[in-house]
Amino acid sequence: MEHDFFKRYVQEHKEAFEDQALPPNMLGNILGNMRERQLIQERRKRKLTYTWMAVAASMLIFAGSYLFLSQETTVTTPPRQIASNNKNKVEAPVALPTEIVSAKTAVNTEKPKRLVAYQPNKEIYSGLADSLSVASRLNAILKAGSLPTLDQKLKTVLSKVFNEDENDNVRLAALEVLSKFAADKYIQQQLTAGLTKQKDPVIQLELIKVLGNSNNPETTDKLIAMADNPLTMDVVKDQVHYALLTKQQLQ
């Protein structure tokens, strides 16, 4: 397109080619359109912001309710965890070397030691106190049976269970544990008292077997009373007679 006369002609007369007047109010239209678009954009932005705010709020509510629910479950579900935490808290002072601690603090260090010794018994007590569950009471009695010795508190509690628990199996299990320590004076007294209190023949039979060899005169009196009692079942009476006869032979 070189040496183009046509192009030269246009360049020379360019102003004459551009003689048309601009349409009126075009600038006003442009500025009006821009304002309108700006308003629409702002509305869109606001809409978007509201949408995001709504999304964020719903997420917050969701997260909050989830946290709240999960917290609730952690509080109610693991009682064991709470117990173990207590254990840690109590054990911490025990770790202190007693030689370093002064005479004043020595009193304090003894307390946690005692608490640590009672830890398994706590479970036993709580199990025995669970009046709603026979299984947990039986479980607690089994645990008590596995102990090498019984302290006075546990003896008292077990004796109370043996004499007063409403469930025959629980009373029988308590008798089984107490019979292991029948040589103990207190336990023997409680078992002897049981001869009059216990009405279940199975328990009566077991109790007679346990106390049959006892030289305690109170036991003998109670056995005789049982034999004379018309309400005592024949099977129990037979066992009482057998025990009394064995006693007499031994004497």
Place this chain on the structure above:
Amino acid sequence: MHLSISINEQELVKQCIAREEKGYTMLYNKYAKRIYHTVYRVMGNSAETEDIVQEAFCTAFEQIAKLKNQNNFEGWLKRIALNQAISTLRKKKMVFTEDGQLETVADEELDMNEELLFQCKVDDVKAAIQQLPDGYRTIMSLHLFEDMGQEEIGNMLGISHTTVRTQYHRAKKKVFLALKDKAYYGT
């Protein structure tokens, strides 16, 4: 002088970025007429031209922060306007086609000397250009008035530069043919 104009334009662009109405008005007053005629030559009617020019100004003002060379606002605005004009033509099913598909001009030799063109009235030349088909008119306008090369026009319209060249020559012949009897009336 040129330096002061450039600085002024930069300042106007900055005012537009700051959304000052004064900046918009000054830039509009400076370039509206040229842009209007550029678009008018491509579109061939004032109604569509007005819409396109308004839209081009709006787009340019809204996106003026993206303008890299602040001294070349006119070039940037013209490109926006031309792109909108061409896409409007495309929407009207006007296709910038390769050779052979457009109406061909009779290849008969024109006995008109190109220099005689200078004896024609500008209005007659304008009318002859206006009567060209859209495709020819667009190519002719871009080359003659916007001083765009074949490659650039080809890229803009999506056709090869040889097609641009051929169509330009055919358009020119058509214009000369229309001016054949008017060459001796003088400008």
